[in-house]
Amino acid sequence: MPQPLSSLFVTCQNEEQTVRFAEYLGELLQPGDIIALNGTLGAGKTRFVxxxxxxxxxxxTAVSSPTYLIVQSYPAHICLHHFDLYRIRDEEELxxxxxxxxxxxxxxxxxxxxxRFPGFLPKDHLEIAFEVTGENARQLVLSAFGSKHERLVSGLKKQLSEADFQD
Ligand SMILES: Nc1ncnc2c1ncn2[C@@H]1O[C@H](COP(=O)(O)OP(=O)(O)OP(=O)(O)O)[C@@H](O)[C@H]1O
Ligand SMILES: [Mg+2]
Structure with missing residues (x-):
């Protein structure tokens, strides 16, 4: 397993904080960015998207877990491609x-x-692992694999130092 270039631990005490943190990331996103969202059922991956x-x-409200489609695309200034690999059986299907x-x-x-499919991801990507730590509390662990996505972690660290999130 390759080691991340940098990591960031973010505590979201409630859904509103998760939303606010997602907005911080949204501000930094650029064309070609790849964000892997991991964590158990109901951890908040779709909420984050x-x-x-x-x-x-x-x-x-158009964004849900794509049940029939592996990926759904939403046009915007940068197009969002929302994947859900939960129901994919094997690499052949993927x-x-x-x-x-x-x-x-x-x-x-x-x-x-x-x-579920580690080989699917390009080497350079950002992983966000969601952990349920309470009814409405979530711990997010961000790991940057590759220099392109390391800028997201450093950008977020800068923004968070001025905001109300705990490490
Ligand atoms: N701090 C929080 N951050 C995100 N979601 C939260 C938080 N607190 C409560 N929730 C609730 O947790 C649920 C998260 O559901 P969501 O569909 O986003 O999970 P998921 O990780 O996508 O699950 P799945 O693996 O089934 O797709 C939502 O009902 C949301 O309202
Ligand atoms: Mg989901």
Missing amino acids: RAIAHFFGIDE YGSGCDEFLDGEGVCLIEWAG
Whole structure:
């Protein structure tokens, strides 16, 4: 397992803080960014994607866990590609869908359950692991793999030092 170049621990005491943190990340996102979202059922991955979609001016009520589709795309100033790999049986189904094409496109890829297929991700990506620490509390562990995505962790550290999140 490759080691991350940098990490960041973020405590979200409630849903509103998760949304606010997603907006901070939304502000830093650039075309081609790949964000892996891991963590148990109900941990907040889709909620996080909805918050970024809203920040991008997309109707967030349109964003749900894509049940039939592996990936759903939402046009905006940067296109959002929302993947959910939970129901994918194997690599054949994953690659057969052609969804890997988005990974080297001009959009931002937000990939729920990316951890199920580690080989699917390009080396350079950001992982966010969601942990349920209370009814409404979540711990987010961000790990930057590769220099392109390390800028997100350093940018977030700068923003958070002025905000009300605890390490
Ligand atoms: N701090 C928080 N951050 C995010 N979601 C929270 C928080 N507190 C409570 N919630 C609730 O937790 C639930 C998270 O559900 P969500 O669908 O985002 O999970 P998920 O990780 O996408 O699960 P799945 O693996 O099933 O797709 C939502 O109902 C949300 O309202
Ligand atoms: Mg989900």
